[in-house]
Amino acid sequence: MKPDAATFARDAARAVNDTVLRGNLNHALGQIREKRHAAMAALTDSEDLQQIGSAIKQESLARLPELLEQLEENLTRRGIQVHWAENAAEANAAVLAIAQRRGVKLAVKGKTMVSEETELNEHLQAHGIEVVETDLGEYIVQLAEQRPSHIIAPAIHMNRQEIGDLFHDKLGEAHTVDVQAMTAMARRVLREKFQQADMGITGVNFAVAETGTLCLVENEGNGRMSTTVPPVHVAMMGLEKVIANLSDLPTLLRLLTRSATGQVISTYVNWIASPRRPGEQDGPEEVHVIILDNGRSAIYGDGELRDTLNCVRCAACLNICPVYNRIGGHAYGSIYSGPIGKILTPQMAGLGAAGHLAGASTLCGACFEVCPVKIPIPDLLLRLRQEANAPSAAGRAVFGAQAGAMRSGTEAMVWKGWQVLHNSPAAYRAMTRLVALAAAIGPREGRRSLWDHVPLKALRAWRRTRWLPRPAERSLHRLLRGRPNA
Amino acid sequence: MSDTREQILQRLRNGSATPLHRPNHRAEREREWWARQPAMTDPAARFLAELDAVGTPHVEIPDWAAVPAAVGTWMAEYGVHSVMTGAVPALDPLRQHLAGQHGVTLHTYTDGALAQQEALFSVDCGITTVQAGIAETGSLLLVPTAEQPRLLSLAMPIHVALLERRALVPTLAQWLENGEYRGEPPSNLVLISGASRTADIELILSVGVHGPKVLLVALIG
Numbered sequence: 050m051k052p053d054a055a056t057f058a059r060d061a062a063r064a065v066n067d068t069v070l071r072g073n074l075n076h077a078l079g080q081i082r083e084k085r086h087a088a089m090a091a092l093t094d095s096e097d098l099q100q101i102g103s104a105i106k107q108e109s110l111a112r113l114p115e116l117l118e119q120l121e122e123n124l125t126r127r128g129i130q131v132h133w134a135e136n137a138a139e140a141n142a143a144v145l146a147i148a149q150r151r152g153v154k155l156a157v158k159g160k161t162m163v164s165e166e167t168e169l170n171e172h173l174q175a176h177g178i179e180v181v182e183t184d185l186g187e188y189i190v191q192l193a194e195q196r197p198s199h200i201i202a203p204a205i206h207m208n209r210q211e212i213g214d215l216f217h218d219k220l221g222e223a224h225t226v227d228v229q230a231m232t233a234m235a236r237r238v239l240r241e242k243f244q245q246a247d248m249g250i251t252g253v254n255f256a257v258a259e260t261g262t263l264c265l266v267e268n269e270g271n272g273r274m275s276t277t278v279p280p281v282h283v284a285m286m287g288l289e290k291v292i293a294n295l296s297d298l299p300t301l302l303r304l305l306t307r308s309a310t311g312q313v314i315s316t317y318v319n320w321i322a323s324p325r326r327p328g329e330q331d332g333p334e335e336v337h338v339i340i341l342d343n344g345r346s347a348i349y350g351d352g353e354l355r356d357t358l359n360c361v362r363c364a365a366c367l368n369i370c371p372v373y374n375r376i377g378g379h380a381y382g383s384i385y386s387g388p389i390g391k392i393l394t395p396q397m398a399g400l401g402a403a404g405h406l407a408g409a410s411t412l413c414g415a416c417f418e419v420c421p422v423k424i425p426i427p428d429l430l431l432r433l434r435q436e437a438n439a440p441s442a443a444g445r446a447v448f449g450a451q452a453g454a455m456r457s458g459t460e461a462m463v464w465k466g467w468q469v470l471h472n473s474p475a476a477y478r479a480m481t482r483l484v485a486l487a488a489a490i491g492p493r494e495g496r497r498s499l500w501d502h503v504p505l506k507a508l509r510a511w512r513r514t515r516w517l518p519r520p521a522e523r524s525l526h527r528l529l530r531g532r533p534n535a
Numbered sequence: 536m537s538d539t540r541e542q543i544l545q546r547l548r549n550g551s552a553t554p555l556h557r558p559n560h561r562a563e564r565e566r567e568w569w570a571r572q573p574a575m576t577d578p579a580a581r582f583l584a585e586l587d588a589v590g591t592p593h594v595e596i597p598d599w600a601a602v603p604a605a606v607g608t609w610m611a612e613y614g615v616h617s618v619m620t621g622a623v624p625a626l627d628p629l630r631q632h633l634a635g636q637h638g639v640t641l642h643t644y645t646d647g648a649l650a651q652q653e654a655l656f657s658v659d660c661g662i663t664t665v666q667a668g669i670a671e672t673g674s675l676l677l678v679p680t681a682e683q684p685r686l687l688s689l690a691m692p693i694h695v696a697l698l699e700r701r702a703l704v705p706t707l708a709q710w711l712e713n714g715e716y717r718g719e720p721p722s723n724l725v726l727i728s729g730a731s732r733t734a735d736i737e738l739i740l741s742v743g744v745h746g747p748k749v750l751l752v753a754l755i756g
Contacts, residue, residue, distance in 0.1 A: 288547075
């Protein structure tokens with residue numbers, strides 16, 4: 050996936066005009082928003098709890114290097130092997146090496162966004178390993194040869210008719226639009242895969258440093274299957290997933306499941322602390338944890354941007370976002386979509402490649418309101434816009450050569466002119482007179498005017514659905530001058 | 536790989552010199568928040584209400600002696616033909632009862648799981664005891680053991696969970712405060728709050744994806 054600006058503009062426009070997609074998103078996102086709202090409203094002072102969640106993540110992040118070492122020590126002591134990966138390629142190589150050593154032919158996956166980030170499936174498949182997604186939504190998008198369009202509901206962009214067609218085509222099942230029947234089909238197919246699999250791959254929701262516990266949150270049971278049935282379990286985590294203490298967990302769980310699905314708790318909360326022990330009858334013989342950086346340590350170095358790493362991937366910001374609601378996840382061109390994607394992707398992929406995503410926001414602030422760990426997304430969007438448009442010399446260290454990557458000479462000149470006009474009363478008065486004159490030839494509703502011929506693409510696009518406001522023939526200054534008491 | 540580790544950690548150490556940029560009064564806030572929460576007067580009532588909220592059938596029975604009859608009734612009601620338990624002494628009376636129940640085959644999860652994996656996936660019902668119950672969320676807290684492995688609560692379409700009333704705690708935080716996870720942690724611990732479910736198609740709830748389609752809870756005592 051390449052999150053470049055031209056592709057984004059094209060795909061966003063396409064999505065906005067796709068009435069089926071818009072219907073699917075409206076239907077599903079409306080429900081998920083209501084569920085979240087009801088679950089949070091049922092708590093006394095939920096806003097305070099969000100602040101506490103934010104504080105917990107901040108405290109853990111403040112001690113991040115120390116906590117990662119503590120986590121590693123505790124995991125290793127109990128026989129869980131820890132691998133560090135600088136980037137996606139290293140993470141994929143680490144998983145492949147484990148798979149090849151164990152002679153893995155089939156890997157089943159629980160839901161993991163980090164593996165989407167590294168494009169692990171493609172890497173393993175290129176080396177002859179079959180990879181099967183087992184989260185129902187992930188399985189659907191894998192069958193459709195697509196990528197997830199949502200962090201927790203990967204197939205939210207599809208309706209049951211489309212999924213019924215897909216199951217009919219790919220699984221040879223009788224066509225149905227009955228959701229229970231489709232779920233049963235997936236259960237039948239995937240139960241066999243769990244039993245045949247040589248490796249299970251999952252993400253991690255929280256890694257507790259104090260006890261060396263991996264916490265996985267899910268509803269379907271595929272995460273439990275993937276971490277229980279195959280002889281090898283590989284868990285992939287971004288390095289920001291570590292929290293200090295087990296006592297931090299109840300509050301974060303309370304926030305995560307309510308924010309994500311409106312549940313007071315998800316059906317399964319799975320704590321893993323070691324491989325199968327002597328005498329135990331099931332569970333993996335080997336457990337590995339891949340700790341991925343992929344740009345996170347650079348984000349970490351900036352006190353303001355660090356809040357990005359608070360994220361617990363609940364997707365509440367996607368569900369509430371007016372932009373996500375209209376274009377869905379695929380248009381963003383990056384696996385992290387919606388508000389969190391708009392701040393995370395430019396920081397990971399660079400302002401040159403993805404700085405435009407920070408512009409895809411109305412700055413309405415709804416994402417900040419619902420965020421269970423209070424990431425100030427609007428502030429960070431503004432910071433990224435500023436960085437992306439800064440004169441390169443003024444760019445702050447964190448973005449290096451990327452600072453000013455989106456700077457446009459024309460735009461800078463327009464603003465410079467604006468500044469000059471508004472700094473000088475004489476120039477300002479002259480401008481308002483000119484504008485008032487222009488009103489005479491200006492646009493009127495239902496009538497074409499000279500404005501229609503202004504050869505500016507941006508202006509034409511804007512005019513397609515709007516009338517330019519008609520300037521008053523006398524400015525406020527002139528009107529006031531005419532008043533007796535002025 | 537160890538170079539990577541050191542490089543990542545070094546960058547983070549350099550970065551962590553950046554101080555917290557907002558004051559953080561977490562401890563006070565957390566204390567105040569909890570003080571404002573309504574007290575849980577009847578944990579058992581809350582627990583059962585939460586089971587109801589996610590559609591988990593349950594019975595309340597006076598003691599362990601009543602378990603065989605209650606479970607036997609469920610076996611008939613849900614058309615169970617094969618059932619599996621772990622080799623747990625507390626379940627002996629139940630196992631004797633089930634062994635004698637017409638049309639029900641009793642299995643024991645004693646041999647290596649992989650050797651009998653196919654069998655595991657073809658049994659109708661798994662029965663387990665439960666370490667604790669979390670009232671606030673209606674969660675069963677299971678710590679799988681050699682006698683009652685993980686798949687007993689996962690592989691079979693029906694899971695019967697036996698929970699003693701005295702093992703109910705109001706919240707997960709309370710259970711942790713009681714020190715239950717101190718010392719060497721178990722290889723696996725799982726909180727189960729209902730039958731396996733998904734809403735991945737159009738947000739429509741569908742019960743019974745990969746784990747049990749039915750969860751039945753007996754609250755004992």
